[in-house]
Amino acid sequence: MSQQAVNGVQSRGKVLTLDNMNPNVKQVYYAVPRSHSPTGGADREGAERVSHYFLHLFLKRYSAAQIFTDPCLNLPQGVKKPFTEVIKANIGDAHAMGQKPITFLRQVLALCSYPELLEDTKFPEDAKKRARRILEACGGHSIGAYSASQGIECIRQDVARYIEKRDGGISSNPDNIYLSTGASDAIVTMLKLLVCGEGRDRTGVMISIPQYPLYSAALADLGAVQINYYLDEDKCWGLDVAELKRSLNAARQHCNPRVLCIINPGNPTGQVQSRQCIEDVIRFAKEEHLFLMADEVYQDNVYAEGCEFHSFKKVLFEMGPEYSSTVEMASFHSTSKCYMGECGFRGGYMEIINMDPEVKAQLTKLVSVRLCPPVPGQALLDLVVNPPQPDEPSYATFMKERTAVLAALAEKAKITEQIFNTVPGITCNPVQGAMYTFPRITLPQKAIDKAKAEGQAPDMLYCMKLLEEEGICLVPGSGFGQREGTFHFRMTILPPTEKLKIVLQKISAFHLRFTQEFS
């Protein structure tokens, strides 16, 4: 007899169980691996402990993508490992990889947090000026007050001016700017607005494969239909309109495709789209009556020679009024990437274009439910879009720090491609932009069979073994989606250059070992 029955209480079980919870939430990260023991034949205590950590996560029904992107990958203290530290090349978290914050940004944030410092002569005048302006725009001159739900007005004005400058003068209206809690928040909000219908009328959303898992997660949560279009690995992860058409036509058999999501520069694939490609995509969106969502959070992360960032908005407007007055789109940006890497502040914005005014009112209403985006993140965004000018005292240092970060990333992008392409069985496209490489790995059939027998994705087996043996944490390609029968991993290029070289060499050696072991 159960304890509850003994106590005379009817045993009805939990109110909330896996069986009666929101079914959409359960579908988030559809590629949930079965629970299993990844320790396998590992014989070292450290490796076992690492594996147990992952087993623990697995049993909690984490998916591949999530385990490896979870920022909390910390090993229990005192664990013996066959390596001295875990290198988290799994997530685009620049500061965690040792990148120093930009001085000017942090000075202004400190001034905003504790305005008594405005009297301190240690702080440059331009930092103080920015802080005073932000504080004046806040209720009660405090970043502790709520802001307008859409974001502080003068910051939205600064964002609009920044966009105008970026896009060669094409006008931007601050009313169309919504500040957000990182880009993720705005992307989910925009998707939420767009989803409706049931059965065959259910909204379908086109996303690239490989994709960033936020999209699949949000679509599952909203009960929308995910429509996959494949990037062409052989053409440097290029986007081909013929593939968009194939994917769309197939989807029209079972849902109502209404949205096309593009990530440029690409995550996890690191490609930078050409102007021509963007024009083709816009034409396709117009012809097929699709709402365009342009995830452009890596817009300052372009490294490859001959590559240049073209915003979807600029291309749209250069295509003339037939397009610029009709194609509905939203563009997303963030303070988490580029040279700043300020992920923890959760700053970002979206710009909407050609949105129906009645829908826009609904959007404004929707964002007001959560009151406002974090004000420190808004302040940070203001500094990103309104950085020190050449005649200001912080300019030289700011430019030096900014350039150093971007130059190092460009160098690391090149080193990564070069080293991986020397390894038999690893093929790596150029890292044109963003912060990731997504090389293809050839896995021996025996490894594939072993993984399948264990109910595991083969690239998960590979990444798990790498983690156990070398303490290097990557994300298996299966977490992002990939063409059937191909295998990849995502690695950030964020570790400091010297450490990155060691990481690349260790992965290369591991790959050879892995191949031999299963040959």
Added chain:
Amino acid sequence: MSQQAVNGVQSRGKVLTLDNMNPNVKQVYYAVPRSHSPTGGADREGAERVSHYFLHLFLKRYSAAQIFTDPCLNLPQGVKKPFTEVIKANIGDAHAMGQKPITFLRQVLALCSYPELLEDTKFPEDAKKRARRILEACGGHSIGAYSASQGIECIRQDVARYIEKRDGGISSNPDNIYLSTGASDAIVTMLKLLVCGEGRDRTGVMISIPQYPLYSAALADLGAVQINYYLDEDKCWGLDVAELKRSLNAARQHCNPRVLCIINPGNPTGQVQSRQCIEDVIRFAKEEHLFLMADEVYQDNVYAEGCEFHSFKKVLFEMGPEYSSTVEMASFHSTSKCYMGECGFRGGYMEIINMDPEVKAQLTKLVSVRLCPPVPGQALLDLVVNPPQPDEPSYATFMKERTAVLAALAEKAKITEQIFNTVPGITCNPVQGAMYTFPRITLPQKAIDKAKAEGQAPDMLYCMKLLEEEGICLVPGSGFGQREGTFHFRMTILPPTEKLKIVLQKISAFHLRFTQEFS
């Protein structure tokens, strides 16, 4: 012929329109007023301008509650008004009403933002110690790194210790603490987990009327069924289990009630629940197999003599293992209220109790989609739950500032009740806690008729006129829900004492004028 047709392009209208957007989002704030001209017979330019501002909002389909809680209520510059400033007594935004941030909190935030200040002798050692500890817990020692999705571990430990101390030693597990982007975020996440089923099986959620509009908004968004239970205005907005039963039984005819939400201390009603009442509610939740959501963000805002805050968790555990081991609940807290009032940082946490471990894994997965709560808000929360201790240098100042804020609120709570209750036609319950008064107003039949003829809630007419004539912004009771035929408004008690007195006198005089005008 349209421009599109001229251009040879098929005119298909917008991709995204009010007719084909997410229908749940449209239902958010169900009490959407019809568009109308609120200027009426106003004859002063200023008043007209104010009204036009609201008309503008109305036309955007804002609801009563939203207009008045929108933090961006700023009048266009250069507008002549019959008053010198708009007093925003509509939203619980302490800093916007002039409350100064607590020095210690802001010192630590400045140190975390710009760690170079750790060398500065102006900052006290305990502030530096806290900042160093927080920075050590951050990736790369920077608050710009992502944290674990559930929140920084050492901060969750501090929260657990804080809860244990608050609840007389009842243990709290850091694994059950989830840091959040303000309390709103956690409340919406928890509701999302709980909602499932279709038609008569759809999840029903019990909320108090009057309610805080986040709840109705979130339920509409999730497509859940809102179940209203009424607080008893005659018993100081008390909660009666007989009313809970009535409401639940009625709801069982058309949905599957699974959740009971309680706000204590109450918003907008300001009551503080007795220990006995909380025990009754817990017993009811257990008997009726309901998940309890305890919104306790005003837990430090208790003013009335004889009133005391009892956490739902403490009462639950004091009721013995029959309850403490079975009743599933979540409790919510925030950095936005109490003595801190740091709304802009969007800090908060929830503690879950007795949640099914499989569901908990799903919760952890769900929060990881948004990566992490804002780290500055997490840091702020850490200081709230781990404030200066008696032997530390900041203790005296911290306590002085904290006590001053809470004592002023207690005084203002009393003044508000006293002044309103001298006015014929205004009846005001004691403001036992939280930051609001929700007085009942008697409106002349002619005013009610006029409002109804204009398709407007009568208390909206009242609040609109008050705003136009006096520049005082309140929220009409219809924005929160109230018993049919009764009228109220919500006013914060946050304006500085001397200004609050003037506000109260102006409202009193307005009420008499309004009554005469329509008699």
